[in-house]
Amino acid sequence: MSFTQPLLEGNRLVLARLLTQVENDSPGARDALVELFPHTGRAHLIGVTGAPGTGKSSLVNQLALGYRRKANKKVAIVAVDPSSPFTGGAVLGDRVRMRDLSGDEGVFIRSMAARGSLGGIAQKTASLVQVFDAAGYEIIIIETVGAGQSEVDVARLAHTTIVVEAPGLGDEIQAIKAGILEIADVLVINKADRPGVENTERALRSTLELAHPTQRIFRHHGKTMEVSAPATDRDLWIPLIIKTVATEGKGIDELIEAIAKHAVHLQRSGDRAARDRARLESEMEALLQEALMNRFMEDMPHENYEEILGNVVNRNLSPYEAVKLLMNGTPK
Amino acid sequence: MSFTQPLLEGNRLVLARLLTQVENDSPGARDALVELFPHTGRAHLIGVTGAPGTGKSSLVNQLALGYRRKANKKVAIVAVDPSSPFTGGAVLGDRVRMRDLSGDEGVFIRSMAARGSLGGIAQKTASLVQVFDAAGYEIIIIETVGAGQSEVDVARLAHTTIVVEAPGLGDEIQAIKAGILEIADVLVINKADRPGVENTERALRSTLELAHPTQRIFRHHGKTMEVSAPATDRDLWIPLIIKTVATEGKGIDELIEAIAKHAVHLQRSGDRAARDRARLESEMEALLQEALMNRFMEDMPHENYEEILGNVVNRNLSPYEAVKLLMNGTPK
Numbered sequence: 001m002s003f004t005q006p007l008l009e010g011n012r013l014v015l016a017r018l019l020t021q022v023e024n025d026s027p028g029a030r031d032a033l034v035e036l037f038p039h040t041g042r043a044h045l046i047g048v049t050g051a052p053g054t055g056k057s058s059l060v061n062q063l064a065l066g067y068r069r070k071a072n073k074k075v076a077i078v079a080v081d082p083s084s085p086f087t088g089g090a091v092l093g094d095r096v097r098m099r100d101l102s103g104d105e106g107v108f109i110r111s112m113a114a115r116g117s118l119g120g121i122a123q124k125t126a127s128l129v130q131v132f133d134a135a136g137y138e139i140i141i142i143e144t145v146g147a148g149q150s151e152v153d154v155a156r157l158a159h160t161t162i163v164v165e166a167p168g169l170g171d172e173i174q175a176i177k178a179g180i181l182e183i184a185d186v187l188v189i190n191k192a193d194r195p196g197v198e199n200t201e202r203a204l205r206s207t208l209e210l211a212h213p214t215q216r217i218f219r220h221h222g223k224t225m226e227v228s229a230p231a232t233d234r235d236l237w238i239p240l241i242i243k244t245v246a247t248e249g250k251g252i253d254e255l256i257e258a259i260a261k262h263a264v265h266l267q268r269s270g271d272r273a274a275r276d277r278a279r280l281e282s283e284m285e286a287l288l289q290e291a292l293m294n295r296f297m298e299d300m301p302h303e304n305y306e307e308i309l310g311n312v313v314n315r316n317l318s319p320y321e322a323v324k325l326l327m328n329g330t331p332k
Numbered sequence: 333m334s335f336t337q338p339l340l341e342g343n344r345l346v347l348a349r350l351l352t353q354v355e356n357d358s359p360g361a362r363d364a365l366v367e368l369f370p371h372t373g374r375a376h377l378i379g380v381t382g383a384p385g386t387g388k389s390s391l392v393n394q395l396a397l398g399y400r401r402k403a404n405k406k407v408a409i410v411a412v413d414p415s416s417p418f419t420g421g422a423v424l425g426d427r428v429r430m431r432d433l434s435g436d437e438g439v440f441i442r443s444m445a446a447r448g449s450l451g452g453i454a455q456k457t458a459s460l461v462q463v464f465d466a467a468g469y470e471i472i473i474i475e476t477v478g479a480g481q482s483e484v485d486v487a488r489l490a491h492t493t494i495v496v497e498a499p500g501l502g503d504e505i506q507a508i509k510a511g512i513l514e515i516a517d518v519l520v521i522n523k524a525d526r527p528g529v530e531n532t533e534r535a536l537r538s539t540l541e542l543a544h545p546t547q548r549i550f551r552h553h554g555k556t557m558e559v560s561a562p563a564t565d566r567d568l569w570i571p572l573i574i575k576t577v578a579t580e581g582k583g584i585d586e587l588i589e590a591i592a593k594h595a596v597h598l599q600r601s602g603d604r605a606a607r608d609r610a611r612l613e614s615e616m617e618a619l620l621q622e623a624l625m626n627r628f629m630e631d632m633p634h635e636n637y638e639e640i641l642g643n644v645v646n647r648n649l650s651p652y653e654a655v656k657l658l659m660n661g662t663p664k
Binding site: 030033034037038040041051052273276277280281283284285287288289291292293295296309312313315316317318319320321322323326327 | 373605
């Protein structure tokens with residue numbers, strides 16, 4: 001039975017079943033993704049990342065509510081929790097969400113407690129997002145639980161990446177920020193009713209100025225040359241800083257406004273097409289890598305592989321030498 | 333010039349230069365790694381991970397100091413900060429370290445602000461560790477900055493994985509713990525002079541009991557069968573919980589003791605060999621994947637690749653179909 005028609009017509013049960021199949025990489029899931037692919041590319045993808053304790057989940061809830069009430073958009077939330085060993089690991093978050101969003105047919109929340117390789121997680125997230133996109137969800141929020149590199153990579157799948165901060169989280173978290181800030185299109189200071197919000201904002205602004213100088217400076221043969229700002233500032237996006245108190249719904253309208261501005265910028269500058277292309281290319285590359293590895297292992301006699309690995313374990317052969325041997329042992 | 337001899341003789345300048353070459357993947361770095369590989373396999377690798385705010389870096393410092401003073405071991409610290417966009421991104425941490433550890437020839441600290449793919453980070457970390465191992469560092473501590481899946485994967489490279497917790501970090505962090513706990517050989521509750529330490533310990537113990545029941549329970553065709561504990565409990569390692577106040581050096585001796593116990597367990601149970609094998613196999617696989625991809629891209633005419641990618645971007649071809657085309661277009 002084809003998933004496509006009922007999915008396009010908004011059948012939630014079919015949607016839920018397909019999401020599960022995609023998450024488990026069941027037979028049939030790939031065929032369904034192939035069938036659905038021509039129907040994708042319409043949704044606006046929003047990635048939300050940030051350190052634990054920033055109130056990210058409440059913010060995502062409120063954002064979803066805002067899109068429902070203000071713009072009547074269909075909203076999907078994909079909550080990626082790669083560190084959870086349990087399926088349904090985001091249960092607590094989901095329960096809180098249910099209270100506000102339950103019974104609303106225009107919202108669909110999916111937690112993915114996927115483990116395993118990072119490549120696998122990013123790939124599955126991309127597939128889940130494609131299913132929601134084909135199913136007509138106009139806003140797809142990708143929320144990550146951790147605050148490491150893989151979470152950043154997942155959030156990067158989006159058109160608009162939101163990095164959530166909060167006042168008073170301490171120095172170690174400040175240090176992490178520098179790297180995460182680089183990917184932010186919109187910065188949210190949540191819990192903005194807390195003391196220290198001015199300090200947080202000041203610190204963010206000065207880091208942003210470092211990362212996005214209005215005048216670009218190139219170093220050329222050891223000399224510093226100042227180059228004037230780009231001819232049109234259409235091409236330049238300076239991340240917006242929005243203060244929110246998610247638990248009270250404050251600042252959510254401003255956040256939705258900021259995301260809308262960024263969407264306009266993406267269209268005008270051609271960045272939306274560029275981001276889509278980069279995302280699809282990296283998805284294609286990951287699949288290609290997997291296919292190449294599978295073909296290689298099928299062609300390689302298991303005993304040969306084990307023998308070479310054994311020699312590495314015994315330190316008779318370095319991993320580099322082992323790979324050379326393996327590569328020469330297989331028909332080119 | 334060969335690196336090997338001066339490196340084995342403890343030349344720090346040569347060591348520093350080789351580490352940089354390995355980090356940059358410079359020409360010659362791979363040859364050096366091949367040459368050094370037979371000299372590896374002696375060090376005890378300790379991975380340290382945990383959420384921001386737990387005082388991980390202070391703990392690692394104190395651990396290094398402890399190994400110097402108590403056991404006179406040569407200690408290397410590899411601080412992996414994948415979220416830092418700046419080389420030397422861990423500068424603050426390093427400066428704090430310098431105060432305690434500077435001038436000690438038996439300690440070498442290396443920050444890696446590497447970015448890029450997770451596979452790349454884990455692979456480079458593994459290579460840096462091999463260089464230190466060959467250079468005679470007996471204790472190699474791999475410290476990660478973030479608290480996400482990639483950081484967990486990096487910490488997993490080790491023989492003994494330490495997960496650092498601290499009282500009162502809030503619920504969201506508790507949720508992350510479940511996944512990270514699974515990989516812990518030793519659990520440290522740092523900042524143990526803070527209020528709430530009993531609650532943290534109780535929570536950890538109950539999660540541990542879920543993860544490591546003294547009696548294993550198998551589910552078989554829907555029925556629950558209790559199976560008695562393994563015949564020898566040599567094979568069973570139940571993670572130790574150690575309380576520390578790193579800033580005052582408290583609990584460090586106990587932590588070193590716990591790591592030593594775990595090292596004995598690893599030897600007796602055969603787990604050390606199993607972990608080494610798994611680590612080397614995954615390193616070999618990563619290199620193999622890279623080599624396969626490189627060979628494929630060399631054989632593939634660039635225009636063909638671009639044309640197929642263009643069709644994906646236009647939604648004429650799904651990524652799966654694209655990979656099929658790519659795979660058939662290349663000689664098997």
